[in-house]
Amino acid sequence: MFIALRDLTYARGRFALMALVIALIAFLMTFLTGLAAGLIKNNISGLMELDITHIAFEMDDKPTYRNTMIEREQWEEWATQPGVKRMEPMGHTVFTARTQKNDPLELVLWGLRPGSLIEPAVLKGSPLGGTEEGVIVSRLLAERDGVEIGDRITLDRVLTEMEVVGIAEERNIGHIPIIYAPLRKWQEATYGPPGGPAPGEELPDVVFDFVSILALELEDDISPEQLAAIDDELATTTLDRSAFYAASTGYIEEVRTVQIIQIFLFLISAVVIGAFFSIWTIQRTKEIGLVKALGAANGYLLRDALGQALILMAIGVFLGLSLGLWSGQAFMESGRPFMFETDKIIQAMVLLVTAGLLGGALSIRKITAVDPIIALGQEQ
């Protein structure tokens, strides 16, 4: 890269401007990757943290968490199927509620059997099961809405009252914070009469025979055919991890939007770098002809120019990545949805450099077409 390195300092204004453009693209890419990861986490962190392999929904072509109901017979049958290591019935209902200070809340109430393996670890307070109405809340509710241990939360419409006994890590689904309740409390709130049973009465048993979904841990070697057979028999639809993430409201749309932006950024990177090197190569035509006349092979000049493009991309990406990480950190500390996933950021940067080099390479190949005869002032 004898000429390439010297060109970089000789035409430093032009190269600095180009490095700045690449840095801005890399910044945008880093920030977008962090934002995408943050948004995804914000959307499905509750699901991501479940240590399970599958979720079974009520049989449906497009199952969603809001429209699914599974009966006791189904979940008890599921637990006995071959290949099932663990099965937990779960409730899922979206509610609006009021805090003790009468502030409105939107929340997802998840019902779990106390002590089950899908119950979240508490950062503060105690786990489920100590009292019938004790619930665990996502940290977001504590930090954003000032909910504290011992506070009472009242669900709108059904007027079910719950007491906060524990605070867990931030867990959401569909960007809504989760409150973990004992399964029976969830069933009472979801299927019971508003305000609960009349004084001196108990809810009928049938209220407790329904849940929303089944959290499953299946054997690794269970085949799709086996799963389909169980689903047919028990009238369920079972989804693996990526599919049960996608069943969360807005998840697919968010992921696709971010992916489209990323694809456009790769394309923009390739086109911008390609255009820059195209103009740069045209401007250097006479110089390239001269060096070829002196005896430089096409391979020598191509390596030199590609090396130059690589250095330019590396500088731009380093600057953009640094800026992206710094601003992402600040963004994250301000409580906004942002998350660094090293492998995804590295992947994005490698793709960005590749796209840039590809664009550069397509332009730089014009070098091979330059006839050294132009060094003698003759036309090609």
Add this chain to the structure above:
Amino acid sequence: MSLKTEAVTLLLGDGDQQVKALDQVDVQVAAGELVVVLGPSGAGKSSLLAVCGGLRTPTSGKVWIGDVEITQLKPAQLTRLRLEKIGFVFQQSNLVPSLTALDQLLLLVHMQGRRPNAADRERARALLDEVGMVDKQNRRGNQLSGGERQRVGIARAFMTEPTLLLVDEPTSMLDTQRGRQTVELLRRACHDHQVATMMVTHDRDVLSQADRVVEIRDGHLSEFNESADVSAGAVADAAH
């Protein structure tokens, strides 16, 4: 012979536009000899340089540089030959803009696939010293005058110890005095390094520096006849 051409013909263009740039050209240049090819614009001077330098393949005829018949070589072999056996001195502006005077010479070493070492730097400095440019070795082309750039170009041409030096109109962009100095420098370098040198020019002021002068007109090469040329010049002057 360091350079020998035999019945070289070069046709350029197609159909009605086709012209015979070189017509049965025979020329020989020995090591340490400075041959000047004199001719007006469009006579075929640059075409002759291009063919001798392996930049154009003749339509017919043969060209040898040393023992190598270059008309038989493939493009990649010609490129290598230019790097190792041929030195070019182009018109004034033909330096790589981003390189310093010293780097213009070291570039050729790098192009040979080596990182320039101390000995290469020493040789490059010695060549720049020979042309009076060692004090300006760290200046780029745009920081040098036309004559200085031409001198750097001459030093560069000798960097790879070529067999053949091809010089294209070295005085065309220089005033008379600088042009004369440049050609004197070329003559001295040609003799000192024992390099066969072919210089094409339309500048008659430089003829006295040549060991031999040949004339090219309409692609035909012939020995230069000074008396015929003077009378032709007188007729032309009278016409003006």
